Amino acid sequence: MNVLIIGSGAREHAIAWKLSQSEYCDKVFVAPGNAGTSDFHTNASIDIHNFEELAKFACDFNIMMVVVGPENALVEGIHDYFQNSEYLKHILVVGPTKAGAMLEGSKDFCKAFFSRHNIPTARYQTFTEATYRDAVEYLRNHSYPAVLKADGLAAGKGVIIAQTFDEAIDALEDLLRNKKFGNAGSKVVIEEYLQGIEVSVFILTDGKEYVLLPEAKDYKRIGEADAGLNTGGMGAVSPVPFADDAFMQKVKDRVITPTLTGLQQDNIPYTGFLFIGLMNVNGDPYVIEYNVRLGDPETEAIIPRIKSDLFELFRALHDHKLGSFKLEIDPRTAATVFLVSGGYPEGFEKGKVITGLENVDKDVLVFHAGTKIVNDKLINNGGRVIAVTALGDTLEEALAKANKAAETITWQNRYYRRDIGFDLRTIKAGI
Incomplete structure (x- = not known):
């Protein structure tokens, strides 16, 4: 079966990497993709907002599954576009309709949803x-x-x-x-303002049943010790030490179940990922926000921990069998560190030659985001450029491997945070 992944970031690279391991995937296409996805997949140079061109590509290349990475396309209604077409509606679109995407598309809509369905929030x-x-x-x-x-x-x-x-x-x-x-x-x-520590929880759902994916914690601020401006994400770790069985049971009972009940009561169809941004306030979960897709950089930390076939998970979504799907998770810790262009998240320069990838340890995963090939050279083509993910038996081991890889990859003025996971190490030490 041929699969089309929509997006160009490290999240889409990670999803493509995982899907390509499935015996059921004949070919994986990424639109528009990046330099990393072009290494072992076929990139399609299509604007993700051009639904007509994406639909034509899906027909021409016999696409049977579309996985939507970025939120913009979902909020603009790409699922609805495929669903409302006679020659496209047989395609499984992993991502909600425009109505469901409003949970991320409007903070006010989302907060009203929380209030309406008694979901704990600020x-x-x-x-x-x-x-x-x-x-x-x-x-x-x-x-x-x-x-x-x-x-x-x-x-x-x-x-x-x-x-x-x-x-x-x-x-x-x-x-x-x-x-x-x-x-x-x-x-x-x-x-x-809620005083606590954040955690990102992810489910794949058909609006009724769901599979709980590995949780993660991301780091948004540009500076170490969480200082400076917000970014799209500077790194992530999974699992999160405080998200134990007791805490996650509260999440299921107080957040996930009422969320799915609320979607049904509000007649909002939902097929895809739901990212629940939570704050742990004295052991109780409060919802900060919903996102209607996987997070980035959390995806680069959670996907490598999923041992199950991702294609089979999507097929269970299509067949409404998520309730009986047994997800197999790698118990090791994954740590992701993002390398960004100097000056990001404000002004930065593109076109700098990237070196050192060939020297990264073989067991470290490298996911591209803002990269491009020009004259046979890899260059930076965005603010967030490359995510490196390492697995280890401990958080410290995973972070050491990821930071070593980050140090190895370089270009003019590149920057990365060396303290990803700093707060979780404190929690783990019991301080």
Whole structure:
């Protein structure tokens, strides 16, 4: 069977790498892909927003399964496009319809869903430019830190944690009046700051049954010790030490089950991954957000831990047999470190030659993101460029191997965090 993966990041590279191991996959295509996916898959130079071209490609190459990586295509309705076409509706699209994708496409919609279905989350209110003065008064009486979120998609960068009232007003001005994130900031969600530690939980679901995937913790800030600006993600580890059976049972009972019940009650069809961003607050899970696809860089940490055939997992999704699917997980720890272009997440230069890949230890996985081949040379072509993932019997072993690989790969002004997993090492030590 031929499979089409939509996207160009390290997440899509990891999914392609895993699917290619299945005896049931004849050919894996990636649109548009990157330099890494071109090594052992076929890249298709198609804009992921051009549904007509993607549909034509699916027909021409007898695609039977489409796995959607990025959220934008889902929010724009790629699943609906395939579903509403007579000659495409037989294709399994792994990713929700536009209605389901609203859980990520609008923070306000998502928070209302939480409230409606009694899913634990931070208290909040939503404001627009028309209610700007109300937002100012709300912030004046708010406790700090306070969290301000652009309502729409902002590439993982639309969240500001304001430490003071003045910082909050500056952020509000940027979002609502200066349109820092364009239409994504036409509404702003202001919510209480939850004190705790984050964990990313993932399920694959048909809207009724689900399979729980390995959890992970990602690191969003550009600087070490979680300092500086938010990014798309600087690294991840899986498993997460505090996500033990007791905590995960709370997640199932208080979050996953009411989420699926809520989707059914609201008549929202859902077929695909659901990423549940949680905060562990004194042992209790609170939902920060939903994402309607796998996370990046979490995917690069959790996919290598899945020992089961990923294609068979998707087939169970198609056949509504997720409830009986037994997922086999590697008990080892995976650590992912992202190498980024100097200056990211703000201005950075492209076109720098990347070297050192051939010297990375053979048991370390290298997933490409912002890479491109020009004149037979590998160059950086984005902010986040390469993710390296290592498995180890301990967190320390996995991190040491991943950091060694990150040090080996280089280009002008490349940067990576050397402290991924720093907080989990403290937890593990019982401090």
